[in-house]
Amino acid sequence: MRGFWRKGGLVIAGAGIQGFGMGVFLFPHSIPSGGAGGLAVLINYWFNLNIGFSLWLVNFLMLALAIKYLGNRSTAWTIASITITSLSIYAFQHLIDVPQRNVLIDLALGSIFLGIGVGLLLREGVSNGGVGVIALIISNSRNTLPGKPLFLINGCIFILTASIIAWEIILQALLSQYISTVIVDLLGRANPGQSYSIGWRKK
Template identity: 65%
Template sequence: MHSFFRKNGLVLAGGIIQGFGMGVFLFPHSIPSGGAGGLAVLLNYWLDLDMGLALWLVNFSMLVAAIRFLGNSVALWTMVSITMTSFSVYFFQELLHLPVRTLWIDILFGSLFLGAGVGILLREGVSNGGVGVIALIIATYRNTLPGRPLFWINGLIFLLTASIINWQIIIQALLSQWISTKVVDLVCSLEFYGTYTLGMRKK
């Protein structure tokens, strides 16, 4: 029971932290936080969907892969994480409006919070949703840290997003991804062999 509440607390915290980074610092500049964020930006651009809702829809669509490759337990925890992240994005966008914005400072802080939140989730063996599911599958089967596959998968989606919306976005998004994935690997490596591999074992 203690381990359940501990994990639940960490998953909720990870979702809130990454939602804060995305909603307050990255999304106001239309900078995708990752593959799911890039697809959410496109849905917002094409269909004018709220970013929180668009992010939730993209993330939920990846749960089939989570169930198939990572097991029911990971899928359930992923549902919790993506719901909390999407709610946090909506909440913080509605609540916090920074009066003065500096693009590169926002990218830095947004990436640090994003990486910390995603790192907490992945360290617990929980996907942050979207292409994080794919990165977690690769990391599971290759017994490696998830930062590198996460970076390359997201980079391909950034290319698509930038080609449709604005090519300048790709520079900003790739910088954000480089920072955040470094933070992801830093957080995951703290207890990688002790917690990460156990958390990702199929149930």
């Protein structure tokens, strides 16, 4: 039971921290936080749908496609993480108003918070969303850290997003991903005994 509450606390913290970075610093500039974030930005751009809900919808649909790789327990934790993240984005966007913005400062701060949040989730074997599921699968199969596959997959989605909205987004998004994935891997190396594994899943 103690392990459950510890894991639950870290999942809430990780999801809330990444939601803070995305909602307060990245999304106001339409900077995608990742592959799912890029798709959420597009949905918001096309349909004017709340970006927090758009992110939840994209993550839920991608999770449904990958559910066979996760199993019941990991799926439940992942649904919790994407729900808390989306609610955090919505809450922080309405509670925190940044009067003067600088895109580079916001990009750096948002990426650091994003990396911390994602890193905490992945250390607990919990995906931060759709693309995180794929990164966990790849890192598990190749016995490697998840930062590189996250960067490569997200890069493809950034190109699509930038081609539709504005090309400068791709540079901002790639820089954000570089910073955040460095943080993800730093957190992974800080706890070498923790494996990014989904092998314990229940089928």
